Amino acid sequence: MSNIGRFAVVSPKAELGSNVIIKDFAVIEDDVVLGNDTVVEQNAIIKSGTTIGSSCRIYNGAVVGSDPQDLKYKNEPTRLFIGDNTVVREYATIARGTAYSGKTTVGKNTYIMNYSHIAHDDIIGDNVILVNCVEIAGHVTIEDWVYVSTLVGIHQFVKVGRHSLISYISKVTQDIPPFIIAGGNPLTYMGLNLVGLRRRGFTNERIAKIKEAYSYIYSDKYNVSDSLKAIKDSMEINEDIGHILSFIETSERGIVRNR
Amino acid sequence: MISSKAIISPKAIIGSSTVIKDFAIIEDDVQIGENCEIHYNAQVESGARIGNGVKIFKSAVISCVPQDKKFNNEYSVLEIGDNTVIREFATLSRGTSALGRSAIGSNCLVMSYVHVAHDSIIGSNVILANSVNMGGHVYIDDWATVGGMVGIHQFVKIGAHSFIAFGSRVTQDVPPYILAGGTNLGYKGLNLVGLKRRGFTEDQIKNIKSTYNLIYGNEYNISDAVKAVKDTVELTAEVQNIIQFIETSERGIIRK
Numbered sequence: 001m002s003n004i005g006r007f008a009v010v011s012p013k014a015e016l017g018s019n020v021i022i023k024d025f026a027v028i029e030d031d032v033v034l035g036n037d038t039v040v041e042q043n044a045i046i047k048s049g050t051t052i053g054s055s056c057r058i059y060n061g062a063v064v065g066s067d068p069q070d071l072k073y074k075n076e077p078t079r080l081f082i083g084d085n086t087v088v089r090e091y092a093t094i095a096r097g098t099a100y101s102g103k104t105t106v107g108k109n110t111y112i113m114n115y116s117h118i119a120h121d122d123i124i125g126d127n128v129i130l131v132n133c134v135e136i137a138g139h140v141t142i143e144d145w146v147y148v149s150t151l152v153g154i155h156q157f158v159k160v161g162r163h164s165l166i167s168y169i170s171k172v173t174q175d176i177p178p179f180i181i182a183g184g185n186p187l188t189y190m191g192l193n194l195v196g197l198r199r200r201g202f203t204n205e206r207i208a209k210i211k212e213a214y215s216y217i218y219s220d221k222y223n224v225s226d227s228l229k230a231i232k233d234s235m236e237i238n239e240d241i242g243h244i245l246s247f248i249e250t251s252e253r254g255i256v257r258n259r
Numbered sequence: 260m261i262s263s264k265a266i267i268s269p270k271a272i273i274g275s276s277t278v279i280k281d282f283a284i285i286e287d288d289v290q291i292g293e294n295c296e297i298h299y300n301a302q303v304e305s306g307a308r309i310g311n312g313v314k315i316f317k318s319a320v321i322s323c324v325p326q327d328k329k330f331n332n333e334y335s336v337l338e339i340g341d342n343t344v345i346r347e348f349a350t351l352s353r354g355t356s357a358l359g360r361s362a363i364g365s366n367c368l369v370m371s372y373v374h375v376a377h378d379s380i381i382g383s384n385v386i387l388a389n390s391v392n393m394g395g396h397v398y399i400d401d402w403a404t405v406g407g408m409v410g411i412h413q414f415v416k417i418g419a420h421s422f423i424a425f426g427s428r429v430t431q432d433v434p435p436y437i438l439a440g441g442t443n444l445g446y447k448g449l450n451l452v453g454l455k456r457r458g459f460t461e462d463q464i465k466n467i468k469s470t471y472n473l474i475y476g477n478e479y480n481i482s483d484a485v486k487a488v489k490d491t492v493e494l495t496a497e498v499q500n501i502i503q504f505i506e507t508s509e510r511g512i513i514r515k
Contacts, residue, residue: 009264009281025282027299043282045299045317061300063317063347069370069389091318093347093371115348117371117389135389135407137425153408153426171426185442 005042014046017054032065035084044088049077049096053084053108063093068120070138073098083108083126094118100139107144125162143178147196161247163200165193175251177217178243179210188259189218206240213241217248218258224248265297274311289322292341306334306353310341310365319345322353325377327395330355340365340383351375357396364401376413388425400435402457404450418504420457422450432508434474435500436467439513446475446515466495474505475515481505 002016005024010016014028017036022028027045035054040046044058050065058064065080067073078097085108088094092112097103098120106118107126116134118124125144130136134148137156142148146160149168160166161178167190176182179197181190192214197207212235216227228245235241248255261267264281271285274293279285282300289303292311297303299317307322315321322337324330335354342365345351349369354360355377363375364383372390375381379393382401391405394413399405403417406425417423418435424447433439436454438447449471454464469492474484485502492498505512 007264025300027281043300043318061318061348066316066347069346069368071368071386091348115372115390133390137388137407151408155425 008040029065047096050080050082052082053086055084056082056086056088058088059090059092061091062088063091064088066093066095068095068098068138070098070120073120078120079103080106082106083110086110087112089113090115092116092118095120095122097121098138113150119156131168145196145200147193155253158253159247159251162243163193163196165196172256174253175247175255177247177251177255179240180214182256184259187256189214189256190259206238209235209238210240210244213244217244217255220258224255271303304353306336308336308338310339310343312342313339313345314343315345316347316349318348320350321345323350325352325355325395327355327377330377334359335377336360338362340367343367343369345369346371346373349373349375352377352379352395354378355395370407382419402453404453412510415510416504416508419500420450420453422453429513431510431513432504434504434508434512436497437471444513446471446513463495463497466493467497467501470498470501474501481512
């Protein structure tokens with residue numbers, strides 16, 4: 001039982017779940033999977049190679065599963081996966097992967113606002129919010145619960161740690177570790193994302209531990225590698241602290257600095 | 260391969276093997292070459308002159324009305340060279356009476372949400388990354404790369420093979436062969452990666468480097484530096500290109 005607009009173009013090869021709604025002038029290409037209860041609004045297009053979960057909503061004019069904007073891309077078959085309950089607002093564009101990783105991934109419950117762009121081979125986690133006009137380059141990883149404010153540009157290969165917030169009109173060229181607010185020009189550490197952490201039920205004890213770890217990392221006394229040593233020597237390594245340590249230890253572009 | 264759901268003027272001239280997908284709109288005074296692709300819902304307005312092998316992606320608007328209050332429906336065109344790719348939601352304006360045309364060369368990649376303004380001239384092999392926005396009358400020479408979210412002031416010139424870092428504000432001219440970046444856009448050295456990829460020899464690069472060492476050194480102001488370049492550096496084609504660019508710059512060039 002799908003509800004398809006009179007002027008929509010839907011390939012008979014596309015796989016549509018139950019109660020899918022496709023409005024007029026939307027285009028669904030051949031190799032597309034749409035989960036149950038997903039809505040595709042007027043004039044949006046879903047291109048071949050795209051798998052969208054259930055209860056997603058793709059708004060007017062959005063382009064989902066577009067060709068990667070990469071001069072090396074030579075029409076190899078690649079995919080885009082979007083998790084359940086994700087919303088893609090008007091004129092957003094999301095590319096498929098290239099031969100590099102073969103896929104672009106967007107998680108569950110993620111909200112992608114107007115004009116935002118997600119590029120080839122990106123990995124976007126669950127519960128992420130991208131506000132209007134966020135431009136993300138290729139190979140970027142954004143972990144769960146990250147909030148990216150409006151007009152932020154993210155350089156290729158950057159990683160953003162979970163629960164972090166990037167303030168508006170920022171240029172992100174280095175990795176942003178988890179649980180923090182990054183802002184200013186050049187982009188710097190601005191303290192913990194306290195509002196976000198409390199909303200998600202972090203206890204005061206848990207937040208205090210994270211705060212303590214960052215007091216080493218962004219202290220004047222240590223460089224980054226010494227600060228990690230100091231944390232390991234003097235702090236109990238719980239799950240949050242372990243994640244901060246492994247994030248920084250595996251960072252290839254280096255992390256943003258203190259202001 | 261022309262969709263019956265596309266709206267195409269019978270007066271438009273369309274080359275063979277060109278693909279036009281559903282809901283695309285092609286207006287009257289349009290010329291499109293061979294082997295092009297016009298994707299869903301793209302709009303090609305009157306005045307478009309499109310070469311061969313050009314791909315225009317979904318909802319891009321080609322030869323749109325100039326965003327200039329002086330524009331009074333005068334005849335003007337937008338030219339696109341062969342094999343150029345225009346991505347989703349890009350808007351390319353035709354000219355005004357100032358120049359009568361806007362143009363973009365061959366083998367360019369114009370990414371999503373870019374705006375090419377009226378009377379702008381873009382060379383060949385240029386890359387404009389996402390959300391590059393420019394004022395009118397901008398000139399961008401061959402092989403330049405403009406990073407994402409860069410804003411370019413009207414009448415600015417960007418030299419060949421230069422690279423502009425993402426998120427920059429460009430208010431003065433960027434001379435050829437360099438990297439420009441920073442909060443106040445400045446010279447950050449040569450675009451070595453770009454130059455080497457395009458087969459510039461060590462000697463060519465050395466001459467370009469000596470030229471910019473004088474121009475962006477602390478010893479000279481710019482006009483004295485140009486004199487010093489003429490006196491001391493071998494005047495290869497690249498060095499002459501730099502000198503000519505600086506001497507004809509109207510807005511002045513970016514600083515260190």
